[in-house]
Amino acid sequence: MEFRYLGNSGLKISEIIYGNWLTHGSQVENDVAAQSVRAALDAGITTFDTADAYANTAAESVLGDALKGERRASIEIFTKVYWPTGPKGPNDSGLSRKHILESIDGSLSRLRTDYVDLYQAHRFDHETPIEETMQAFADVVRAGKALYIGVSEWNADQLRAGRALARDLGIQLVSNQPQYSMLWRVIESEVIPTSEELGISQIVWSPVAQGVLTGKYKPGAELPAGSRATDEKGGASTIKGFLTDEVLTSVQELQPIADDLGITMAQLAVAWVLANPNVAGAIVGASKPEQVASNAQASGVTLDASVLARIDDAIGDLAERDPAKTVSPEKRPS
Template sequence: MQYRHLGKAGLKVSELSLGAWVTYGGQVGEEIADKCMHAAFEAGVNFFDNAEAYANGNAEIVMGNVIRKAGWRREDLVVSSKVFWGGQGPNDQGLSHKHIIEGVNNSLRRLQMEYVDLLFCHRPDPETPIEETVRAMDVLIKQGKAFYWGTSEWCAADIMRADSFARQNHLTPPSMEQPQYNMFTRENMEKDLLPVFRELGYGTTIWSPLASGLLTGKYNEGVPADSRVALKGFDWLKEKVLDPEKIDKVRQLQVIAGDLGSTVAQMALAWCLKNPHVSTVITGASRPQQVVENMKALDLVDKLTDEIMAKIDQILGNKPEI
């Protein structure tokens, strides 16, 4: 395992990390989550991603229980949470000062921790002034309840506004963004966010590197019963994933992966790591064997030569024009 700086920050995160979205407390129980997290930790993963919204808070409970029972040193872990969707009440959502403080306190209680290393604003909140959000995040940083704060799926202009306001008022500026990034979703990461990488030294913890499982090839012949797009309430994801044109491209990508002696999933993870602005790639797993297989992507990064990357781009046909 190699470790990368979170942008210009001093913190280092493992190139591959493990996230709890959909799975922990929802798709799988604590026993499987325990095995997955242990497999990741043994492979050198130090970053574990979570959010107050995942499984309505149950994902944080599961992760907190696993870490407590494992007895891992807190210093060896980088743990994140994200605040935005905390409940159904009028003040249980969004990025108001009230919900940020209360939401994070609830997350820490569920995680059984005194602090999270990374704290994200899970989405932009058009109903709350950015200035209010920045002040609330600064309070948590100064209280020691979070070490770094950042954004998720924010546009570059809003990130720049938040950074500017923080610096002008001697507050803690944001350090990182959590965008979706994969072979089929590139415009934001490779083009729109370039100003925050170049001017602010932003780090990234990218999510959905396998395009919700599409880049594993498991949907090439239909929808497996145990896949997340088969879950109740995820019809929107099913419509997004089952794109015939994309599935055809996955089949073509499998040929390149086969020539490299890898799976298309491993190649897709390695492809994300070729981007120098990626600090860590958040992987998901519902079985420990998936974790083991994902980690093999680390051996593939150097094999993705410029020539092979060009072949991949030719198949994808979606490289942003800069």
């Protein structure tokens, strides 16, 4: 397992990060989730990403239980705040001071830890002054409940404003967590250059495009039984935009590239996002332990310029690149 610095900080994280969105407390049983966490640890993964909103807080509890007994200083735990939790009252979402300070305590209790290594704003809150949000995060850091601050799916202007306030408050905003894959490149034109300037890393989610880049979805074929595309709990809605025959046909052209490198298509997809120097880590999920072990093998895989060019030729103009696609809800969700 290779390790990278997170932003302009001294914190190192595993470049493969285990994430439990759509799995723990939802798609898979708790014993399988625990086995997957163990597989991650066995593969050298030290960094674990979750959020209070995943399975309405259940995912944090499952992860906390699975990590029980591990040496705390040897792992990095990330969580997030913004989306609705609990009974979903008027203050049960967003980035107000009230919601942040109450949410961090709930997360720490569920995760069975005194602090998280990274506490992230899960989206930008247009209804709360950013000054209020960053002051609350600063208080969380000063209370010893989080070591660093990050955000998720913030655009370039939001990152710049947040970084300036964090600096004034004496805290470190070190990361952004966007969607990023061969098929979803919206951060490349604005977010990444701004982040490089500000000392902010990307820790990216969906590097395998919800499983599409594994090649298991075939053009014109029935959706595989039990796959994310058939999961009505949330998986199907997140993947459907990629399930066009045009996209799936192009994805099949990646198979010979992976074969030439002696790796799987999923490993190729993860290695591709890690080829971007502004990416500190790629978040991978799993519904079974074997997937974790396989995805972890993407760590350290080097893709030279000729391979990257072949990938671009295969995907062509099908990749989404519009920076306006980096967007947060105008109103707090309820």
